[in-house]
Amino acid sequence: MHPNALLDLSTELLRSVLKLDQPADAVVSAFFRRQSKLGSRERHALAETTYHVLRHRLRLQHLAQSGSGPMERRLAVLGWQGAESVLKVSLSPQEQQWLQHALAIDVSTMPDKLRHNLPDWVAQPLRQRLGEEEFMALANALNQSAPLDLRVNLLKAKREEALAALQAAGIPAEPTPYSPWGLRVQGKPALNRLEIFTSGAVEVQDEGSQLLALLVGAKRGEMVVDFCAGAGGKTLALGAAMRNTGRLYAFDVAGGRLDALKPRLARSGLSNVYPALLAHERDERVKRLAGKIDRVLVDAPCSGLGTLRRNPDLKWRQSPQALQELRVKQASILASAARLVKSGGRLVYATCSLLQAENEDIARDFATAHPDFELLDAAALLEQVQVPQADTLVSDGFLRLWPHRHATDGFFAAVWQRR
Numbered sequence: 141m142h143p144n145a146l147l148d149l150s151t152e153l154l155r156s157v158l159k160l161d162q163p164a165d166a167v168v169s170a171f172f173r174r175q176s177k178l179g180s181r182e183r184h185a186l187a188e189t190t191y192h193v194l195r196h197r198l199r200l201q202h203l204a205q206s207g208s209g210p211m212e213r214r215l216a217v218l219g220w221q222g223a224e225s226v227l228k229v230s231l232s233p234q235e236q237q238w239l240q241h242a243l244a245i246d247v248s249t250m251p252d253k254l255r256h257n258l259p260d261w262v263a264q265p266l267r268q269r270l271g272e273e274e275f276m277a278l279a280n281a282l283n284q285s286a287p288l289d290l291r292v293n294l295l296k297a298k299r300e301e302a303l304a305a306l307q308a309a310g311i312p313a314e315p316t317p318y319s320p321w322g323l324r325v326q327g328k329p330a331l332n333r334l335e336i337f338t339s340g341a342v343e344v345q346d347e348g349s350q351l352l353a354l355l356v357g358a359k360r361g362e363m364v365v366d367f368c369a370g371a372g373g374k375t376l377a378l379g380a381a382m383r384n385t386g387r388l389y390a391f392d393v394a395g396g397r398l399d400a401l402k403p404r405l406a407r408s409g410l411s412n413v414y415p416a417l418l419a420h421e422r423d424e425r426v427k428r429l430a431g432k433i434d435r436v437l438v439d440a441p442c443s444g445l446g447t448l449r450r451n452p453d454l455k456w457r458q459s460p461q462a463l464q465e466l467r468v469k470q471a472s473i474l475a476s477a478a479r480l481v482k483s484g485g486r487l488v489y490a491t492c493s494l495l496q497a498e499n500e501d502i503a504r505d506f507a508t509a510h511p512d513f514e515l516l517d518a519a520a521l522l523e524q525v526q527v528p529q530a531d532t533l534v535s536d537g538f539l540r541l542w543p544h545r546h547a548t549d550g551f552f553a554a555v556w557q558r559r
């Protein structure tokens with residue numbers, strides 16, 4: 141494709157994504173389906189440019205003010221992540237000059253906001269919690285792309301065997317530092333045709349998600365509920381930890397997500413999983429199982445701000461109002477799910493949010509209203525399941541994973557035992 145046409149497509153894609161009315165990954169996929177003639181390098185350049193602009197939007201919009209032509213073209217030029225030759229061929233001499241000038245500005249001299257690229261309502265509580273230096277380290281980490289982590293399905297392979305299979309396929313990988321189930325792959329190789337993937341021996345899963353599943357501590361023969369199972373990332377990890385015995389209910393209110401679990405279940409070899417569509421969190425099914433369940437995981441719907449490395453559009457698509465609505469939902473789901481737990485059983489409340497409002501605040505309000513639930517120290521529980529340096533992952537007894545400290549997505553978890 142002619143470089144100019146490619147830059148025009150990048151401009152068009154940015155125009156759609158920056159409407160912010162749909163998740164960026166869905167807009168990018170739909171765009172590529174329509175542009176079926178694009179080669180893989182061209183797709184890569186367009187996707188990376190889009191994500192770069194979303195990550196650094198405040199700074200790039202500021203720099204774009206001085207240019208001319210459509211705003212989205214200026215953003216595509218400033219954020220361009222494809223071959224340099226595309227810009228050389230496509231830009232007018234005036235644009236070339238403007239770009240050189242814009243890129244020469246030292247980012248470290250820019251105002252704060254243009255360096256961290258977060259909206260105020262997100263930046264303010266994080267800065268307050270972490271202090272200036274660590275807040276900037278977090279902001280930088282959130283603007284990097286995430287590594288590719290795999291979870292080894294121990295029903296099908298040992299971690300060393302999966303590592304050897306990847307290496308034999310020419311894919312460098314290493315064990316993840318914390319999760320005993322994890323491998324971190326270098327780069328972003330396509331895995332879905334490899335035997336190790338099609339046979340269900342590995343699944344793509346961030347190390348942080350693996351640690352949440354490890355905290356549940358599910359064992360052989362138990363009754364376990366994954367209350368917000370979605371497409372089942374954690375369900376699969378729990379089912380394997382149960383060695384395909386007992387009963388694992390995968391609940392969700394979104395039928396489409398539960399449908400996406402089915403092919404993954406088929407690959408995994410699990411036959412102990414029972415997906416069930418709930419009408420809402422107080423569904424009849426929850427009442428029927430009340431007091432009968434050994435372990436309940438509530439991987440609650442949340443702002444997703446811990447996943448900005450993968451979903452940078454979320455920082456622009458979420459809002460303080462949406463956060464308030466989510467908090468009400470989180471408290472309601474947690475209270476309802478707690479009814480399932482039997483005496484002596486375990487309840488885990490988790491999110492992929494960085495905000496105290498969705499994490500510690502929800503956990504503390506729940507504990508106040510439910511004195512029959514005793515908070516367990518997440519560090520002690522992780523040590524029991526062979527997680528090294530578990531105390532570095534935990535604050536005030538809660539699991540608190542941070543991209544800049546642990547190279548995982550941002551995650552929170554609180555764990556209780558019912559008296």
Ligand SMILES: C[S@@+](CC[C@H](N)C(=O)[O-])C[C@H]1O[C@@H](n2cnc3c(N)ncnc32)[C@H](O)[C@@H]1O
Nearest residue numbers: 368369370372373374392393394421439440441
């Ligand atoms: C963070 S996602 C779950 C991700 C999933 N556990 C995984 O590991 O892939 C939250 C899920 O909660 C579901 N959800 C939203 N409201 C719910 C409710 N009232 N009861 C149960 N699930 C709900 C959403 O449909 C979504 O799939």
